[in-house]
Amino acid sequence: MPTPRHPAPPWDVERWFNTDVPLSLQTLRGKVIVLEAFQMLCPGCVSHGLPQILRVRDAFPADRVAVIGLHTVFEHHHAMTPDALAAFLHEYRIDFPVAVDRHDGRSPIPATMHAYGLRGTPSLVVIDAHGDIRHHAFGQIGDLQLGARIGTLLAEDDAAPARRCRDDACEIDTTTSLGAIGQQQRAAVALKA
Amino acid sequence: MPTPRHPAPPWDVERWFNTDVPLSLQTLRGKVIVLEAFQMLCPGCVSHGLPQILRVRDAFPADRVAVIGLHTVFEHHHAMTPDALAAFLHEYRIDFPVAVDRHDGRSPIPATMHAYGLRGTPSLVVIDAHGDIRHHAFGQIGDLQLGARIGTLLAEDDAAPARRCRDDACEIDTTTSLGAIGQQQRAAVALKA
């Protein structure tokens, strides 16, 4: 079922792991973003979601596809604190950037999880190079399907006129002109190995 | 590593299974073709290649992606006859079209395997909607990578001007005009579910 395209809400983050600078949709503009919403004590996240996103990280070049974890704690808050998450990330050798979704102290649902309307964990959100949500899944999705969605977004981006993005704006780059051959070459390098 | 694009050689087939009419690159023109070259007594084909291509068959709509098996016997010819293959396909419940690659009685290597330059089995060949080989792999390839390649070809095809294909020729369909929105919609339906 096609997911309607709409702008990804901003991330409301309490703390980042595995990155020196805070990340945002703006700083990642121009890349496909694969966002994994998880909880450290969620069995499906540990057995399926996180291993899958590590495979995504290994399969695609970092300058085209950004892999981001979002720790969306909506239950057992006392057991899944940021400090406990630090131990979890260390033990599971998760070294891609992970954001801790912010709690306002009133709702058990953290802010970004609420803004994205996520039903639970694991949830996968695929955001295109323009910052639009293009896929949204709760539970498990197969590697073939996920690979196809990422490949589609990469190819779309390759077929589009070249852009220069800065801050939250992108303009068409009139200094380059990409013909059919150029597009193929870019598509060809969109996969490692 | 990008595989150079070149026209897929025709298939030289001794016998077809699971199809009422013989298939060819021409009859499948307009679809992405995922061709799995296998041998029924090849362990990597049984444990990896064939299960993967069954997943491909289930993940993509049949009117966009055609899944074809090619039985390329280059060893143990006495044990992997077409009749033995029939028993194998029955037991393993393989119900997509499978072609038996033709032997000329001189070389142990069958004709299509030779024409495609395949190194062994399993080998995977991905052919785009225009009949060009776009990917070529011996051994195992992950689902994410294969999904991304198929997704890329589907999106490319969606971005291209509409065509009408008949026999071995396709012409641009000037009666339709596809803008960015149309392309997205087509991409969105390229995945089942």
Added chain:
Amino acid sequence: MPTPRHPAPPWDVERWFNTDVPLSLQTLRGKVIVLEAFQMLCPGCVSHGLPQILRVRDAFPADRVAVIGLHTVFEHHHAMTPDALAAFLHEYRIDFPVAVDRHDGRSPIPATMHAYGLRGTPSLVVIDAHGDIRHHAFGQIGDLQLGARIGTLLAEDDAAPARRCRDDACEIDTTTSLGAIGQQQRAAVALKA
């Protein structure tokens, strides 16, 4: 490598989960005990050790084989508190008895882990019906090997003269006499299904 037989040290437990009454070597005397020492944030415990011990629980009758978890926290103490363990057991649906190994506030190594000389987690300790340690493994052990060790202890116990055990003493039951046939029958029922 044969593990020397010696009496299992008593368990020094801070808190029990999934049992109404505290358990001990004495209360379980007469059963084979399979003890899994684990930490909730230990990846090998989550992916291998705990699923294996759940299979043990399902494969053997509860009146012959007792399955016990021992939470031996020796690192990340702040993240693996008994309360966090409660959430973990709930999420992973672990419903066999689990003991929290006691800390004395000085050493990071808890008391029972120290007494048993465990190197880390997961560790598996198999204790026979007399309370003697018969197998001791750090890391992963295959199901065939573990099954064989349990089967060996069950058969040994079947071949031994019948005993009556109470508290920490067992005496030979001179009211019964078990011949070869009786032994076989007992061995035959030592496996469910």
Added chain:
Amino acid sequence: MPTPRHPAPPWDVERWFNTDVPLSLQTLRGKVIVLEAFQMLCPGCVSHGLPQILRVRDAFPADRVAVIGLHTVFEHHHAMTPDALAAFLHEYRIDFPVAVDRHDGRSPIPATMHAYGLRGTPSLVVIDAHGDIRHHAFGQIGDLQLGARIGTLLAEDDAAPARRCRDDACEIDTTTSLGAIGQQQRAAVALKA
């Protein structure tokens, strides 16, 4: 469910693979025999039964446990000839002794399969050191259960008075006397590693 103990029928074999001399219940007397009845084109045999029996071969010492394959072709006879089996064993690197069950040319069911009353493939038959069938399973059995049955038979054998077996007779060896310690030592070496 306990399997009644009864003498294993002799094997009626057309041809042996992976052994220089024909094997029989008599030549293997004194060992636990794990017999895997399979067909080379049976998916459950390829994915479960044969990998399991290879693990059995690796887990137990060859002088205590004998692993034997029995090719019981009851369907697709033209596709599973002994010559085809030779290619299969080569490709799947199966190097333990495999017997081809004999056909009398009348029934599709081969002789040994009929004598053992096997329902299909894969079937597993466990025979004790005295030549009695002790376990009999059609389909899949877990490694824990299989390991326990083998461990039980090894321990039983260790607890029994020492015997000298020659040809098809075994006599009690009155030159040795095994006490509790001796039994434990023998049990301890019944598992590799």
